[in-house]
Amino acid sequence: MTAGTAAGSPRLSRRRRLTFFLLFIVGLVALWEGTKLLGGDPYRIDGEVVWTPPIDIGMASDVNMPHFWVIFERLFKPLTSGAEQTLAGYLFDQALYTLRSAFIGFTLGGLLGIGLAVAFVHFGLIERAFVPYVVASQTIPIIALAPLIVYLVGQNVTSVVIVATYLSFFPVTIAMLRGLRSPDPRALELMRSYAASRRAVLWKLRFPASLPYLMTALKITATASIVGAIVGEGSGSLQAGLGRALVFFSQQYTVAPEKLWGAILFSSAVGIVCFGLVRLVELRVVRARPGEEPG
């Protein structure tokens, strides 16, 4: 009866969840700085060594793992010396640019996935004919496919949107197919006893039953579409977007590692925010079920 979406215990109050999130961030920072304290480069204040870590962990050097405060400070300094825009301001603009492509890809991928699933459920022949190709399409690494798409479509936003769509439609197709097939056979017989049309069965039974499945898939594609957009931007050598920032800053890594880390922070923040937005929609759209919040 229930189609659970395991997203942690909802009885946990919002405040406690926020606390856990903050504790997680603090723990991450502590782990990061702890590693540096043990095996990083010597600590200096005004050029004078104040602490020499007892062991040498190459990975924990200031180039590979800059201190988190260095990364944060860098965010609020000008992008390049003399530039008016701060690094954070620049990354914010690029994130918006990437979000636009990702959102279009997310939407197109979602619609494509829903459309395919509906077609598969209603026409067994189409399902048998297409599903192998849908699956096969996902075995091609995006790294291999993205340059090909750029080559075919050109170095523009369209190719970025296509890559984001490509990464989005598959989870939605599979989850929707499962969701549309989730109704109990008795429920389908009930609709049959009402002489309900296929369309009525779809709207009154299959779609509502598939909503929890769809929302789970959309949480996956919320982040996948961003990854797709970033990869697309990188492969297409676009002049904007987080993909561009990541490629650009990785070239400057040995000189200014904080910039790349800043771009990584922004990329993951965008992913978390999008995931959270879908979760908010889910809470509104999917009515509480047994085992979840009481109605």
Next chain:
Amino acid sequence: MTANAPGAPVVRLTGVSKAFGATGSSSTTPTVALSNISLDIQRGEFVSLIGPSGCGKSTLLRLVGDLTEPTGGTVQVNGKPAGQARLDRDYGMVFQSPTLFDWRTVEENVRLPLELFGYDNAARAERTSEMLELVRLTDFARHRPYQLSGGMQQRVAIARALAFSPSLLLMDEPFGALDEMTRERMNSEVLSIWARTGITVIFVTHSIPEAVFLSSRVAVMSARPGRITRVVDVDLPRPRGLETRESTAYFSFITEVREALRAGQGTETDLASVERTAAEGLIG
């Protein structure tokens, strides 16, 4: 719903057979679920189908409701083939599981067929509240199915089945999953609904007391192949209540049905084992 000659049966089964796995191939022997069943059910009757698991009583009900098709014979409902009757929305169905849509509230569940049949908003609201009153769930209109007990959920399913005033109510072991106390209460409830609506009911059960208490006629079935071995007329006075369950006439009808079951079944040990399996659940 349909105007046919007075006295014409609501349901007429003529030489109905059903075999599974018989699709053309002669290599596999088909399982004969039902063999040569004939039965007339009159308007306003309450007919129970009783028999051991595997006797095809659920299949027979599904044939009447056009959820499956016979391999032989004809099923006429309101003077039409069963398929046409289904398209004309002559059936209300209640299954063993309530089969409520858990994303809908109680009243939205009852409203479902009304939405499908194009009732306008006013008619929907009126019928829904009437039905909820009928099953005494008015106070739970805005609840979600999972907040209700099993018996209450099944009452919602009954309200939903009756919402569009079908001429025939098909019930497939509706109370099989309920405890004995709840089941007895639900039996009285169904009888009062039946008395108030005058609807024709076909009721599948494997409980002898339930069949006798509810029915105007009990069709006793046997397995392998499934057929009706006897039809017992239960002319206990109505309205039936607690006194009915304690009357000697009631017990003699129970004995009669039990003996009819046993006669169709063969030896005592067979019946005992059949009752055990029957108690474990229905056969699909």
